[in-house]
Amino acid sequence: MSVALILFELLLVSFSSAFHSQAGVRPIHRKFEFNPSLTAACIAKQDDLVTTASVDKTILKYQTVPDVVVSKDTTMINSTVSSKPSEELSSENTQPKIQYRRPLGSMELFMLPRPVGPTSNSNLSRPPMNHVCAVLLSSTPSTKALRLALDNAVRTHPLLRARVEGDGFPRQWLDPVRRMVRWGGEKRPLEFVVSAVSDNDGEIYRKNVLENTVSDSATALETPAYWGGSLSIVNVPGSTRRDLSDSWQTRFEKDLDSETAMAVVATDTDEASIAGTSRDLWKIELHRFSPHNHKSSRQPCAFMITLNHCISDQGSLNMVIDQILSDIAEIESKDSGDCCVQYPAIAQPMPVNLCESLLGKNSGTASFSTLFQSVFSPSFKRLREYALGKIQESLSPPTLLPIKKATDNDGAGGGIGTPASILLFGTPLYGSQDISRVRSTVQYRWLPPDITSALVKKSKSHRVPISMTLAAAVATTCADFVAPANDAKALDVSQKQRKYKILQSLDTRRFNGASDPGNTLSCQAGAMDLILESLPDFLGSSIRSRSRSSLDQFWKVAKQCFDQTSSYLKSGDAIEAVRLFDMGMTISDMGRLVESYARSSATAGRAWSAGITNAGEYERQQAVLREGSPREQLKRCHGDYEIHEIYYATSHARTGCTYPVGCLSVGGGMSFSINPPWPLITETESKKFADDLMELLRIISTENYA
Numbered sequence: 283m284s285v286a287l288i289l290f291e292l293l294l295v296s297f298s299s300a301f302h303s304q305a306g307v308r309p310i311h312r313k314f315e316f317n318p319s320l321t322a323a324c325i326a327k328q329d330d331l332v333t334t335a336s337v338d339k340t341i342l343k344y345q346t347v348p349d350v351v352v353s354k355d356t357t358m359i360n361s362t363v364s365s366k367p368s369e370e371l372s373s374e375n376t377q378p379k380i381q382y383r384r385p386l387g388s389m390e391l392f393m394l395p396r397p398v399g400p401t402s403n404s405n406l407s408r409p410p411m412n413h414v415c416a417v418l419l420s421s422t423p424s425t426k427a428l429r430l431a432l433d434n435a436v437r438t439h440p441l442l443r444a445r446v447e448g449d450g451f452p453r454q455w456l457d458p459v460r461r462m463v464r465w466g467g468e469k470r471p472l473e474f475v476v477s478a479v480s481d482n483d484g485e486i487y488r489k490n491v492l493e494n495t496v497s498d499s500a501t502a503l504e505t506p507a508y509w510g511g512s513l514s515i516v517n518v519p520g521s522t523r524r525d526l527s528d529s530w531q532t533r534f535e536k537d538l539d540s541e542t543a544m545a546v547v548a549t550d551t552d553e554a555s556i557a558g559t560s561r562d563l564w565k566i567e568l569h570r571f572s573p574h575n576h577k578s579s580r581q582p583c584a585f586m587i588t589l590n591h592c593i594s595d596q597g598s599l600n601m602v603i604d605q606i607l608s609d610i611a612e613i614e615s616k617d618s619g620d621c622c623v624q625y626p627a628i629a630q631p632m633p634v635n636l637c638e639s640l641l642g643k644n645s646g647t648a649s650f651s652t653l654f655q656s657v658f659s660p661s662f663k664r665l666r667e668y669a670l671g672k673i674q675e676s677l678s679p680p681t682l683l684p685i686k687k688a689t690d691n692d693g694a695g696g697g698i699g700t701p702a703s704i705l706l707f708g709t710p711l712y713g714s715q716d717i718s719r720v721r722s723t724v725q726y727r728w729l730p731p732d733i734t735s736a737l738v739k740k741s742k743s744h745r746v747p748i749s750m751t752l753a754a755a756v757a758t759t760c761a762d763f764v765a766p767a768n769d770a771k772a773l774d775v776s777q778k779q780r781k782y783k784i785l786q787s788l789d790t791r792r793f794n795g796a797s798d799p800g801n802t803l804s805c806q807a808g809a810m811d812l813i814l815e816s817l818p819d820f821l822g823s824s825i826r827s828r829s830r831s832s833l834d835q836f837w838k839v840a841k842q843c844f845d846q847t848s849s850y851l852k853s854g855d856a857i858e859a860v861r862l863f864d865m866g867m868t869i870s871d872m873g874r875l876v877e878s879y880a881r882s883s884a885t886a887g888r889a890w891s892a893g894i895t896n897a898g899e900y901e902r903q904q905a906v907l908r909e910g911s912p913r914e915q916l917k918r919c920h921g922d923y924e925i926h927e928i929y930y931a932t933s934h935a936r937t938g939c940t941y942p943v944g945c946l947s948v949g950g951g952m953s954f955s956i957n958p959p960w961p962l963i964t965e966t967e968s969k970k971f972a973d974d975l976m977e978l979l980r981i982i983s984t985e986n987y988a
Contacts, residue, residue: 381478382440385471386592387635388867390805393592395873396450396472409541411591413932416530417603420924422570422583423610425496429503429513430621431609432566433487435602436509438627438906439803440476441593442602444510444563448472462871476632477508488621511564516586517572523582530569530584531726537588538957539721539935564589580922595807596897596930596946597789602803603928604916605906611921625908633804636790637864639797640857668858675813680783682888682940683962685766715883722935723960725972728927729979731950736983746840749786750847753894754840755982756943757784757814758822759975760892763941763967765819778819784812785893785939786847793856801907808860810850811890812843822978833985880937886962887937897946900928918949927953935959941971 386394393411423431436442453466487506496503502514518529542561567586587599605627612623729737741751760782790808791800798806817839818824824832850856866872880887905914918925925948934942934957941963945954956972963971 379478380475381443382474382476382632384474384476384632384635386446386474387637388864389636390474390592391450391472391867392872393805394446394472394590396871409539409933409936411932412537412540413589413591413594413596413599413930414534414538415585415587415589415596415599415603415928415930416534417585417587417928418530418926419583419585419607420580420926421922422581423568423923424614425503425515425568426491426621427610427613428568428606429491429496430488430613431606432513433484433491433506433509434609434623434627435605436506436511437479437484438605438629439602440630440632441474441803442510442564443477443479443508444474444593445477446472446563447475460874462874464869464871474632477510479506479508483508492621511562511566511589513566514568516567516569518569519572521571526569526571526582526584530567530586531724533567533569533586533588534929534931535722535724537586538724538931538933563593582926591932592805594803595789595805596895596944597791597903598800598803598806599930600897600900600903600916600928600946601800601906604920607920607923607925608905608917611923615921625911628907628909630802630907633802633806634798635804636798636806636808637860639806640790640793640795640860641864664854665858665861668855669862675811678781680781680813680891681764682783682891683886684764684940715881715886717881717887717936719961720887720935721960722931722933722957723963723965723968724931725954725956725968726929727954727956727972727976729952729954729976733980733983734947734950734952737979740983740985741840744837744840746837746844749894749896750840750843751982752896752943752945752979753784753786753812753843754836755975755978756892756894756941757782757812757817757839757843758825758836759971759978760784760941761817762820762822762974763971764891779816780819782814782817782891783889784814784843785809785890785942786812786843787893787895788856790856790860800904808856809893810847810856810859812846814839814842822974826974826977826981828981833982836982876937887959888940888962889937890939892941893934893939893943895942895944897930897944900925900946900948925949927951929953929955931955931957933957943975 386396395410448468448470450468450472451470452464452468454464455461456463456465483506490504501516502512505512516529516533518525520526520528565588567588568583569586570583571581585603587603589599609623613621737751738748741748744751761780764780764782765778787807787809790796790806791798796806798804800806818832818835821832821835825836900916901918903916905916907913928946928948929944930946931942931944936959939958941956941958943954943956945952947953954972954975956968956975958968958971960968
């Protein structure tokens with residue numbers, strides 16, 4: 283019976299753990315030993331809007347050029363890349379030598395995603411997890427400076443030079459018809475292949491950029507072969523900020539749900555001889571006003587960055603953004619022939635994957651013998667407790683969907699019956715839906731600095747970090763949109779109470795024993811479930827109607843979020859969640875289970891009521907390591923370039939949260955992106971949710987009640 287429970291949990295609960303990764307996260311906790319005051323400080327560090335006295339001592343180890351440490355799963359190939367004349371430098375030149383090879387970890391495989399079928403187009407059944415980010419700037423950089431600065435970043439961060447090779451198919455399927463259980467490892471595992479780059483390569487590219495002027499009308503720009511992505515220019519035809527916003531927002535929403543922008547492709551339809559290789563894993567678009575209409579560089583612009591989530595999270599991407607802007611400002615301040623920065627960034631070694639960072643080098647090696655050990659071995663006692671606790675939790679399903687759009691009466695999406703039916707029979711319990719038209723509907727909101735500051739102070743006065751306040755605000759607003767009634771006027775907290783499940787993002791770099799020091803771009807994002815019992819219908823509406831009792835209940839919800847997060851860290855559940863997910867990905871095809879869940883009519887692909895990702899305060903995060911210079915923090919301004927706002931998201935269109943929310947503080951204010959799935963949530967409902975959330979935060983920040 284225990285074996286059956288663990289097997290069931292691996293395919294049922296690790297499915298939930300599969301989505302415990304979001305693009306933007308900040309550090310939560312460095313130790314699991316429980317200390318109430320330390321826990322409060324470290325959770326506050328997540329958003330970096332509350333000052334903490336903690337110091338990241340890993341900085342001291344990386345002040346000089348670090349030695350490249352190669353794990354058993356990482357191969358470094360020492361090779362010299364021959365230089366080529368600059369006129370030969372183009373996107374079509376021969377591939378450079380390889381510097382690193384490393385198999386993808388479980389989370390990276392899920393994000394990529396790992397192919398689930400035998401043919402070249404089978405992977406289209408589940409698109410990649412795209413991570414999109416828009417950086418709104420006060421000025422527009424020259425094409426020359428942008429190309430040179432981006433090349434510096436590519437040479438610094440290995441995953442910006444990476445592609446993916448392999449096919450990821452197991453040696454054998456234990457269930458060849460359904461293809462759910464993997465056996466015997468993989469013939470050709472999916473691997474990151476990182477191009478080597480020498481000083482010669484950098485000199486050749488810099489010479490090419492300096493000697494060859496790019497036309498103002500150019501869109502796609504030539505890039506060196508060692509780049510793992512692309513750079514292009516979008517000339518916005520209009521002249522107003524609205525025109526600029528329309529341009530980058532169109533790209534943001536298109537790439538967010540794109541099945542092909544960052545997708546894996548295969549070169550052969552024969553499974554026996556398939557050799558997969560990826561397209562670019564990232565791309566950057568500079569959206570600027572057309573130079574024909576505006577000759578001055580002091581015009582606003584937008585960087586649109588799209589990445590496959592397997593190589594990034596928002597915390598490490600912020601570091602790359604700062605590096606690019608810093609180098610642009612320095613390059614443009616010099617003579618036209620001088621394109622070198624005074625303190626160049628230190629080239630970083632290949633980052634370890636999330637599971638190896640937390641679990642050690644044995645991650646990704648689970649087998650059925652490991653599974654049986656997990657049932658009986660004392661060393662797996664905590665894992666058994668965690669898995670059985672998640673099974674028990676799933677027996678009382680939360681409200682996931684708006685009641686008026688659910689197939690049941692409680693919005694629970696069929697409860698445990700839906701994933702159990704998929705696991706046992708391969709099909710959803712209540713039939714399948716057409717997901718070909720599903721897309722995100724995105725709202726962008728900005729909370730001014732005065733309200734953000736007041737919200738932080740109010741959170742501190744109630745002894746909860748700002749992240750817990752944000753989680754409570756998202757859940758409270760969600761309660762307004764789940765209830766069946768359309769008019770919440772004159773309603774109080776005596777209305778029906780429901781259970782909600784909120785996805786809260788965390789940064790695994792801060793977990794005890796994590797080996798990733800946070801010096802380079804990588805995906806180290808995790809998350810946890812916040813289970814909020816007995817949340818009244820229309821609680822947000824009651825607060826906006828100035829109900830004192832409702833406001834008091836709100837702070838109880840925020841405290842409940844804080845207590846659950848503290849308990850999660852104290853108990854070590856964070857590590858066990860990663861271990862369970864890693865085991866599930868190794869011996870099963872989680873992607874197929876998730877895709878089947880996405881097609882369920884009962885759930886509409888929803889696994890959480892809402893989600894909150896707080897990427898912290900931009901200016902308090904650490905900058906890239908540079909030679910001969912102490913490590914600094916990120917800066918909002920570099921020369922003429924001031925960051926106005928940053929928006930980011932990962933797609934929840936096919937499956938995930940009903941109301942996903944991401945936020946980041948920059949310049950004292952806070953930017954929000956809200957991207958629920960359409961048509962489950964209409965454009966009108968999405969806009970109202972965003973407006974109500976902003977109004978709720980303003981009211982909470984003041985608490986001006988009679």
